[in-house]
Amino acid sequence: MVLNLFKKKKKSREKSSGVFKKLIQGLSKTKNFLFTDIDNFFSKKRAIDENLLEEIEEILIMSDIGIEITDFIMKKISKKSKKLASADELKELLKQELLSLFPEKSDKSNELIPSKPHVIMVVGVNGTGKTTTLGKLAIRYTLQGKKVMIAAADTFRAAAIEQLEIWAKRANASIIKHKEGSDPAAVAFDSVGAAIARDIDVLLIDTAGRLHTQKNLMNELKKIKLCCEKKLKQPPQEILMTIDATTGQNGLSQAKLFHEYIGITDIALTKLDGTSKGGIVACIAKNMNIPIKYIGVGESIEDLQDFDAKLFVNALFE
Amino acid sequence: MFENLTEKLNSAFKKLKGHGVLSEKNIEKGLKQVRMALLEADVNYKVVKKVISDIKDRSIGQEVMDSLSPAQQVIKIVKEEFTSMMGSAHMDFNVHGKLQSSIMLIGLQGSGKTTTAGKIAFYLRKKGKKPYLVPVDVYRPAAIDQLKKVGANLDIPVFSSTIDMKPLYICQKAEKLAIEQGYDTLIIDTAGRLHINEELMGELLQLKQGINPSEILFVADAMTGQDAVNIAKSFDKTIDFTGVILTKMDGDARGGAALSIKAVTGKPLKFIGVGEKATAFEPFHPDRMASRILGMGDTLSFIEKAQDALDQKQAKELEKKLRKNQFTLEDFKNQIASVKKMGSIKDLLSMLPGINKKQLNKLNFDDKEFVRIEAIINSMTGQERRFHKIINASRKKRIAKGSGVSVQNVNKLLKSYTHTLKMVKKINKGGMRSLKSMLPF
Ligand SMILES: Nc1nc2c(ncn2[C@@H]2O[C@H](COP(=O)(O)OP(=O)(O)OP(=O)(O)O)[C@@H](O)[C@H]2O)c(=O)[nH]1
Numbered sequence: 020m021v022l023n024l025f026k027k028k029k030k031s032r033e034k035s036s037g038v039f040k041k042l043i044q045g046l047s048k049t050k051n052f053l054f055t056d057i058d059n060f061f062s063k064k065r066a067i068d069e070n071l072l073e074e075i076e077e078i079l080i081m082s083d084i085g086i087e088i089t090d091f092i093m094k095k096i097s098k099k100s101k102k103l104a105s106a107d108e109l110k111e112l113l114k115q116e117l118l119s120l121f122p123e124k125s126d127k128s129n130e131l132i133p134s135k136p137h138v139i140m141v142v143g144v145n146g147t148g149k150t151t152t153l154g155k156l157a158i159r160y161t162l163q164g165k166k167v168m169i170a171a172a173d174t175f176r177a178a179a180i181e182q183l184e185i186w187a188k189r190a191n192a193s194i195i196k197h198k199e200g201s202d203p204a205a206v207a208f209d210s211v212g213a214a215i216a217r218d219i220d221v222l223l224i225d226t227a228g229r230l231h232t233q234k235n236l237m238n239e240l241k242k243i244k245l246c247c248e249k250k251l252k253q254p255p256q257e258i259l260m261t262i263d264a265t266t267g268q269n270g271l272s273q274a275k276l277f278h279e280y281i282g283i284t285d286i287a288l289t290k291l292d293g294t295s296k297g298g299i300v301a302c303i304a305k306n307m308n309i310p311i312k313y314i315g316v317g318e319s320i321e322d323l324q325d326f327d328a329k330l331f332v333n334a335l336f337e
Numbered sequence: 338m339f340e341n342l343t344e345k346l347n348s349a350f351k352k353l354k355g356h357g358v359l360s361e362k363n364i365e366k367g368l369k370q371v372r373m374a375l376l377e378a379d380v381n382y383k384v385v386k387k388v389i390s391d392i393k394d395r396s397i398g399q400e401v402m403d404s405l406s407p408a409q410q411v412i413k414i415v416k417e418e419f420t421s422m423m424g425s426a427h428m429d430f431n432v433h434g435k436l437q438s439s440i441m442l443i444g445l446q447g448s449g450k451t452t453t454a455g456k457i458a459f460y461l462r463k464k465g466k467k468p469y470l471v472p473v474d475v476y477r478p479a480a481i482d483q484l485k486k487v488g489a490n491l492d493i494p495v496f497s498s499t500i501d502m503k504p505l506y507i508c509q510k511a512e513k514l515a516i517e518q519g520y521d522t523l524i525i526d527t528a529g530r531l532h533i534n535e536e537l538m539g540e541l542l543q544l545k546q547g548i549n550p551s552e553i554l555f556v557a558d559a560m561t562g563q564d565a566v567n568i569a570k571s572f573d574k575t576i577d578f579t580g581v582i583l584t585k586m587d588g589d590a591r592g593g594a595a596l597s598i599k600a601v602t603g604k605p606l607k608f609i610g611v612g613e614k615a616t617a618f619e620p621f622h623p624d625r626m627a628s629r630i631l632g633m634g635d636t637l638s639f640i641e642k643a644q645d646a647l648d649q650k651q652a653k654e655l656e657k658k659l660r661k662n663q664f665t666l667e668d669f670k671n672q673i674a675s676v677k678k679m680g681s682i683k684d685l686l687s688m689l690p691g692i693n694k695k696q697l698n699k700l701n702f703d704d705k706e707f708v709r710i711e712a713i714i715n716s717m718t719g720q721e722r723r724f725h726k727i728i729n730a731s732r733k734k735r736i737a738k739g740s741g742v743s744v745q746n747v748n749k750l751l752k753s754y755t756h757t758l759k760m761v762k763k764i765n766k767g768g769m770r771s772l773k774s775m776l777p778f
């Protein structure tokens with residue numbers, strides 16, 4: 020299979036860290052599905068020819084990275100490829116190019132800035148995994164010994180509050196909610212007040228899913244953010260946007276518009292346990308310089324991991 | 338983000354104008370553009386490959402027609418190819434004329450099944466059916482509650498599932514109850530699942546065998562990327578679904594997944610979701626989808642929506658005016674009342690070919706501004722409405738005063754209007770001939 024090359028590394032990875040186990044499991048499911056037709060893809064023996072380049076192009080496009088970046092990368096590697104001896108070397112080159120799409124990781128990215136409460140607003144298009152990601156985050160912080168509060172600022176979708184309550188219970192976090200249909204900005208405002216009063220470390224605000232093209236709903240989001248800011252005396256420290264890994268080129272439009280309205284600080288790439296590669300986040304990272312922070316690899320509490328560009332890039336070829 | 342394909346093709350075919358036959362060589366550049374457009378629209382790589390080669394085969398050797406530019410001719414071929422790939426006419430749900438039937442919704446997590454369940458129920462009730470909503474998502478937190486609330490809001494009965502029940506048990510129980518209560522159509526909302534989750538796919542199969550639904554609809558998000566092919570193929574392989582519903586079509590996704598799904602499963606696309614409300618549900622039209630994927634706008638939908646709200650005569654009038662660039666402020670105002678009924682004006686304009694998103698975003702009006710716009714135009718004289726160019730500073734002041742707004746507001750309106758005009762002109766200049774062949778008039 021393709022991926023003989025990765026095999027060795029994979030094994031050691033599997034052994035060495037349990038953290039990635041789930042990811043690897045998810046990805047190994049992927050493998051047989053996608054690229055069964057390109058056996059021995061990057062083998063050492065293989066010469067660099069038109070066919071190989073075309074197949075690389077196919078992999079890139081199939082990953083949803085987009086035609087623009089694909090062309091950009093193809094141009095780069097086909098120029099340099101003339102000096103390379105085998106497909107094997109080409110692969111390394113390709114990986115480097117792909118890695119450079121992502122912004123440099125700042126060391127602090129996973130530490131809390133020590134201002135209290137640390138407010139994280141979770142936003143995104145309908146059904147992309149906001150509530151689930153928020154629930155997983157809540158648990159992660161509780162496990163770190165933090166005092167966590169959740170705000171039910173999705174007052175629109177049917178049973179959104181009930182859904183969040185279940186997650187709050189799982190995470191052992193307190194929850195601030197109003198009635199269904201009430202003003203989400205008021206919920207956010209109250210929650211920040213309560214978080215301050217109760218000496219909360221991390222406040223997670225769930226918002227209703229919305230299409231980025233709906234102006235009034237996007238303005239509503241802006242208002243939610245402003246209300247937090249008013250009470251917090253600074254903007255929420257994190258605005259986390261969820262992008263579904265199955266999303267195609269529209270993901271860029273989503274990120275652009277959400278960013279335009281409220282300024283995204285990080286992205287969580289969800290549902291990476293399916294067969295989709297989630298390449299659109301590379302496109303977003305490159306175009307907008309927004310870091311990808313988490314990946315979602317399942318529906319239960321432990322299925323949230325830190326994004327690792329290297330693993331991600333490797334996975335494109337697995 | 339996307340430039341208009343027609344424009345791109347026009348430039349690719351510049352040299353070809355007016356002479357000769359289409360040959361492999363002279364359409365190469367154009368086909369490259371088509372390929373780009375399709376990939377940008379998320380049509381699957383392999384499907385694109387096949388489509389392009391089919392189009393090539395069909396194009397080569399054709400004489401360039403007098404009435405069409407080479408670009409338009411290729412677009413025509415592309416569109417025909419697409420439309421035929423996506424199926425012919427719209428297909429309704431296969432539940433009519435049956436005493437007792439059921440519709441099962443399946444798909445990935447977050448694709449929109451529950452919302453769609455409500456929409457189908459609402460739609461069928463309008464058609465005289467007695468739908469019964471059946472929640473069988475016993476996994477996702479509060480999923481059952483969600484459907485119960487959807488049902489309550491629409492006043493449609495919902496089976497009272499609980500999370501400790503087995504999905505098949507729920508369905509069988511609901512079926513019995515439905516017969517007792519006289520509900521004729523079960524709408525079964527299953528849990529979202531990954532196509533590679535064997536256990537949960539097995540559960541779906543069990544449901545299918547246990548209740549033998551008359552429709553199994555695969556609900557897919559219009560924003561789905563390249564993987565749509567794998568996902569649809571696996572669901573179809575295990576479950577052999579009967580149709581597809583494409584959701585979140587009110588966004589700006591081009592929806593290439595529609596083509597991919599159809600290409601790999603051959604199953605008909607039946608309806609599309611265009612919003613969160615129960616009424617935001619429309620029949621699927623292959624020709625419109627073809628235009629959308631190609632980034633050519635949706636002329637037909639535009640005209641049809643306009644027809645819904647205006648009467649036939651008015652619509653023809655509007656269309657004529659648009660074509661002749663005679664769209665005055667007076668017309669602008671007259672449309673507003675009807676447009677209000679039709680939804681956002683941006684939605685409407687976005688359906689027209691030749692309009693890209695950038696232009697549309699410049700056109701900065703909120704639907705709430707309609708009232709203000711009406712007031713402003715009401716304060717204009719007839720001449721001003723017909724010849725907006727005569728509106729100078731002092732006239733603006735008068736109009737502003739008359740309508741109780743600021744001069745800035747008047748300016749804004751005029752700007753919006755001139756933008757609209759420009760776009761209309763562009764459409765008329767660009768694709769009129771090809772447009773003509775698409776219009777029902
Ligand atoms: N397989 C998988 N499913 C996920 C993941 N994250 C979320 N989901 C599922 O996706 C569906 C939607 O997730 P939610 O968290 O409700 O999404 P949301 O964005 O809050 O949805 P709305 O509030 O309705 O817009 C649920 O069925 C989740 O269980 C993931 O990483 N992998």
Ligand SMILES: [Mg+2]
Nearest residue numbers: 149150173179
């Ligand atoms: Mg939610």
